């Protein structure tokens with residue numbers, strides 16, 4: 129069965145996280161039922177009506193949890209803020225889904241990627257709007273060309289814009305929208321950047337592991353996570369879809385947000401459009 133689940137084509141994208149969370153809710157039902165079964169004889173000794181009363185109370189709690197679970201995933205699919213449940217998703221459902229997925233020997237990266245999709249859609253459902261100077265684009269160091277001699281960590285302006293990596297284009301995008309940008313070499317530095325810059329929202333680019341830990345650490349700041357591409361393997365000369373970055377930025381600034389900076393980038397060359405573009409890559 130575990131093999132069938134691992135290979136199922138149906139469990140792609142958001143579906144995998146939903147399925148694993150659903151297994152978690154089922155497991156909770158079994159635990160609660162077992163608990164009631166164990167205490168039922170003792171309750172009967174106290175009062176004959178007590179097993180039914182406690183049983184109904186446990187059932188009510190369970191139905192509450194199951195309803196919450198349904199609302200979270202309806203919010204994600206409909207992109208409607210039916211319930212503000214990012215905390216439960218981040219703090220409870222994600223560790224639960226990860227634990228169940230590990231038991232079934234499903235790749236952690238698959239589960240993390242699925243969680244990021246769900247989390248992005250919950251952030252989008254809540255539709256938080258922020259000013260440009262309170263929006264942070266947080267990037268991993270591995271986006272920088274491996275042989276670049278310039279140290280851009282901590283001081284992005286050291287990039288000379290040679291175009292050998294996407295740091296130059298990303299700088300132009302940030303300048304155009306007037307948002308903050310930082311490159312972090314790891315989780316500790318990323319956390320320090322967030323504490324110092326105090327953003328109201330974050331667009332983060334990283335691998336599955338760093339994105340999920342970043343989302344957990346940054347909570348309750350809304351984060352849209354964008355997975356990097358790794359044509360040369362992990363942690364070296366990675367890339368990111370610039371259109372996805374621009375779409376996420378515009379989402380936080382408002383759907384009609386247009387570049388405001390003087391230094392407007394050459395959009396077509398950079399592979400993204402400044403405004404009016406209908407890319408829905410992050411809306412699925």
Ligand code: SF4
Nearest residue numbers: 276287288290291293
């Ligand atoms: S674009 Fe900037 S960071 Fe990238 S290789 Fe050139 S100088 Fe270095």
